[in-house]
Amino acid sequence: MSVTLTATDAAASGLQSRRYSGRAIATTVAAALVFTALLFLVTPLGGRVGFLLVGAVVVLAAVAAVSWRIEGRRKSVNRLVTIGAYAAMVIALIPLAAVLGYTVTRGLDRLRPAFLTHSMANIGPLEAGGGVYHAIIGTLEQVGLASLVAVPLGLLVAIYITEYGRGRLANAIRFFIDVMTGIPSIVAGLFVFAFWVLGLHRGFSGLAAALSLAVLMLPVVVRSSEEMIRLVPSSLREASYALGVPKWRTILSVVLPTAATGITTGVMLAVARVTGETAPLLLTAGGNNFIHTNPFSGIQSALPLFVFDQTGRGVDAAVNRAWAAALTLILIVVALYIAARVLTRRNSLASR
């Protein structure tokens, strides 16, 4: 009895609002699309892009208006925002799918073992052959050297901030580390160019490139290590102190090993970010076409530089090489990201 009562009472008193169901929505959308089509036939509006844009606006307006009429203003606005949130998510994923999809399809044409094991030596400007061997060597050496500089330094800074730093100086260091993450990569390149290449007369080299990459890596390493060190439970430190171990030994042999997995993850993400940097290399590495294994002197190539160089040539053969090199670069970066993610899963500290 009570069931029937509530149903009729609710409908009568307006407590249970009327529903704007799936079929009614579909009808509204169809009507709106027909209206847009008529609009395009009658008015000077035209073009596929125009139809999509105008159609989307008309459909949204129609759904909102009908919903307002049936369900009232509040639910109508709610419906619009929900559609907007879904649309934003879809729009955000489109470029990701487009960039990765197109790079994979274009890159696979030329990505062969020979492409990875040959340099561009003796390849004419219009010729098709050649490969990225010299660029891969450059990238590995530059990123490796950058890590050798940035990781120990970044770790020490993170230890200072978390374990020793108190007061103004520590806060200033923490603040400026954050500000440093915002330094444009080209400014890091200009700095190393002004300081190392011109100031110290060292010329372009893989090492100069590594220094500019280290400037970009450093704040990322500090921040991620800092976060992981903070997660180490203080009971571990106290147990170590209780055994009479001095603080510095405690940090080195208890705190750091406990945080090691997380720190490694952060370092890998920093490496992944820096591997794709092009702008600073332009001003520090120079870029060449042949194998140059010594990073300490002489111009060197790198994968991102290679992609940029080949993109600018405009010849089909060069553009194909650019796509294959871009795919190689993306594969390296994505591999680093996935490895970092797998490590995070195994990290007992991060599983909060």
Added chain:
Amino acid sequence: MSSRATVTDAPGSAPGRKAVALVGPRRRGDGIFRGITLGAGILVLGILVAIAGFLIARALPAIAADKGNFFTTKTWDPDGSKVFGIAALAFGTVISSLLALVIAVPIALGVAVFIVEYAPRRVASLLGYAVDMLAAVPSVVYGLWAVYFLLKRLIPLQVFLADHFGWIPLFADPDNRAGQYSQSVFAAAIILAVMILPIVAAISREVIAQVDPAQREGMLALGATHWEMVRMAVLPPSRPGIVGGIMLGLGRALGETIAVALVIGASFTVNAHVLSPGNSIAANIAVKFGEAGALGRNALIASGLVLFAITLAVNLAARAIIYRAGAVERSAAV
């Protein structure tokens, strides 16, 4: 409410724990190790000072040798007539970045709200990861993709905007360029929007996720619709963090180099017509560096100093806002 936050946030640290924390025996090694780490910290501050110092040292002679006014001249010819200035470059940098923000911010906020408020738990982390992947794609790959995929597909959109919204100065197309050739400030802004979207989305997502669930439940219990709950309970406390995230995105857009260099079209004009080619400080450095002579390189460094100053100001403001809003953990993607 506040007591609840302390209990859930920091289960390990009971009140007053810090005061009684054990320090451990003092040894000489401690002083040395502390000194080393302090030295590293100071070295990092030193690097920041050195960046400013070396750029200034190279920039000042270039500005002194400039036969035009460095801040109001539009052309860039340091090695020939020695007349150069950053007016057109700085203008293009700012307008392309602002336009990128206009495009990216609504989408990024929609994404953040969707992932936290609408998506099912399991899908949510996956979607968040996918958006973060946008930040993993190297800038040069975006540039390559824009040149050989996006630009020609943008032409219909540019023509549509010029035809129907040409009366807005922003979309005016006096030289009728929109339909023929697609390198433009607009194209650069779209690429920039894609590149800063993950930053704004990641930070917004984190601040939105930190809002106390009790606030949401309270709003829903009062009969609010989902959107009313988001608008009244979630967005107000998240606003400072979101603003900070937007500023960080702006900082990134201002300094972006390679992708912009490939699509912006390198013209030296100052006008609001975004469907025409423009230029940016960073793109100009990348394009002109290879062929620049001694004065040319110093002039480029001078323009880089201006870029450094602008991005530093934006980042300082962003950090100050985020700090005041309470420490927000940053995701690795940022």
